[in-house]
Amino acid sequence: MKPPQKLLILLLCFLLASVTHQAQAQTMYTVTGLITDARTGEPIPFASVALVGRRVGTVTDERGRYTIHAKILSDSIAVSSLGYVTQRQFIDRERTSQAVDIKLVSGGTALQEITVRAGENPAFRVLRQVRKNRFINDRKRLAAYESDNYVKTQVALSHVSDRMRRNPLIKRINEAMSKHDSIIDSEGHRLLPILVSESVSRYYYRDNPSRKREDIRKTRIKGVAVDDAGLSSQLLGGTNLVNQNFYDNYIPILGKDFASPIGDNWKNWYEFYLADTTKIGDHICYEIQFDPKRKEDLVFTGKAWIDTTTFALCQIETHIGSGANLNYVRQLTIEQELEPMIDSSSIGQATVGWLPTTIRLMADLTGVGKQSLGLRAEVALHSSNIVINKPHPLFFYEQPIEPSDTVATANEAYWDQVQQTLAGAESLNKDDLKARQIIDKLRTVPAVKTAEGVGQVLVTGFYKMGGIELGPYPYLFAINTVEGLRTRIGFRTNDQFSRNWIFRGYLAYGTFDRKFKYGGEVNYLFSRQHWTMAGVKMSDDLERLGLTPELIGGNRIFYALSRFGRYRGAYRSQQKELFFRSEPIRGILLTATLGSRTFDPIFPFHYRIHPDMGDLSPLQSTIYDTYWSVEARLARKEKYIMDGNDRITLGTKRAPVFTIRYTRGLRSLGGDFNYDRLTLRAQQSLRIGPFGRMSYLLSGGFTPSTLPAPLLFPHTGNPTPLLTNNTFNRMQFYEFVSDRFVSIHVQHRFEGFLFNRIPGIRKLNWRLVANVDALWGSLSKENQDVETFRPLPGGMKPIHFGSLDGSKPYLEVGYGIENIFKLIRIQAIHRLTYLDGGYNGIPISPFALKASASFNF
Known part of the structure; x- marks a missing residue:
């Protein structure tokens, strides 16, 4: 799940059901001018002239003149031409008509010779050299680097329709806002800002072993339904959202993997065109344009500028269009500007890699339907004061997982200094300042305050x-x-x-x-740094065998729904626990527990107290268990953020997560049984290149002790119509119990790998998904003898727990389609083994169709 505050922002936008300010007729702005050679004064024909940050531009005519028409201006224009230095010139965004003449300076640098084979795209030779030299140019070559980062984040509502404007909530907002309370984007859409933030941090990275640290020094956040520090500053104040490396084969965005245009498989995904040679800063660069071979694939369209001498990536501009198999995204843009890092300690001060110093990301999101409300999010990062190849000791990277209490500041003098020294071109502009004023006014609207409260409840x-x-x-x-x-x-x-x-x-x-x-x-939380906590908990409640929160992995929705309907396997449980938990080393979480629990079934269940006596043994239904346990959880590279007193994981970047637990039951503590139990668990998400993503959950358990079935391993079945991952969806509740087992749940999402290639189907954006669930288990004869088949008092037949043949696995396979209407998943499930007979009078059904709903990009 996404972190709650980030979801809250998104959900609130759709709850504000849809604040619309339809695009209105806008005044057209005109910029004209003459482009000439600075030395000779001669006009420069066919030079490229564009608004910086906008997709609006033109070329000069044969007399060097140009004219640009736009609905809204940026703060500058950029001019480039082959053999000249690219130049930017500020313009007045308030003037409807203006003339700007620019003189270009000759680049004065000879280009490296390119040999092109007959019939070969000339861009291919450049791209091969990019991959050949990536080990020299990639930032991963650096032993360590650190930088001061300035990050600016803006979120606004967009694409509001006339239909949405009739919503009562929107009417109240419109009544409270004046006609001047609006910001217009480059396409003429009116935006309603809901968040503007700035932050300053120091970012540290070292290689071998890979370690990261980011200290958020100061932040200020103004927004609807967000706090001024805490979780918001962690989500918006660092490099979490803008840290893409295009030298990697795949770029992770919104939980998806996009093929990089300069990755190993560039030729399989893209069409390329060598458009021009121009100067970027001090570097003469090839300009290469790229477009997807199939617009439905998770790929980009855009331009890359490659240095002609080192074949390093100098600059890149990428876009994701509406044709990509991606939900809720109208448009997504990533721009990066990179600079070479010079190692002053080396002979000749050699270049040792290129780092992005300016990164911009813009996402234009939408809901379900063409007329739905939109969400515009923009993030800009500027890095400065960069230090390379000076790694800190490993313990230095054991950073605090929460910013200090003084991280939030509204000190205008401080932020003025930041904008002059760190922000660079990303400093607050007129629209940013206006957005802050609009947000202040918006938060005073009673209807918005109500929507904030409702959104908080629905999300958290x-x-x-x-x-x-x-x-x-x-x-x-x-x-x-x-x-x-x-x-x-x-x-x-x-x-x-x-x-x-x-x-x-x-x-x-x-x-x-x-x-x-x-x-x-x-x-009691002793330390956030090492997440050290002690506690006591107790409960007296009704539970269902095999469906406790611990066994189903904290799946809150499945656990809530399991309390509806026929409540088979119900028992009353009283539980008391003392625990101590600590993370002495980042990624290793240790937990010690001392506890007791009771099992008092309200279904027909008894067990033999003396199994060696057979049917002569006295019977008992209740169990009193006392135990202690130790657990170690290993999650390499796991990253956390703090939400108040809760810790939220951001994942491990596909590294496996291992959990091992040993439990010792003791009669000496008052329990009914002495026993030993060992459980292990491993889970991971894997990227399988163009074939999509695979995830697995591998678990196992063993107890050598003789125990009644509830203290063994009841396997989690799911006979409900709801499809639930990491359960056996054609197994009945507590159908099988083992004292030793190994199970694996594998799920593979093909994304659009197959359906994107089928005409007609690909327009639906459906995605193929498949799963395999297998279980190997057995029950010793000693534990089988604990179970009784003798009629219970009153003649009632006891519940029977099944067992597995150790040489024959329980096996399910499934296949289905997800992303139906962007929400629904339909899955066919086949049970392949243990099909004979029935279970406690319930017939075995080997096939079922199940459904689930989920929000996925």
């Missing part, structure tokens, strides 16, 4: 009341055969209540069983 699941939050709403009610109507109210505290003490609790009641259930937890 909690309603915030100062230091206490009520929720989560998915657990608010359920209807099942045991409890009837179950209602629940819960709460948690946040960092406004305390930055160290954390309280959570809930109270539930069922109308059928007329019983109260409850749960509570108290934690």
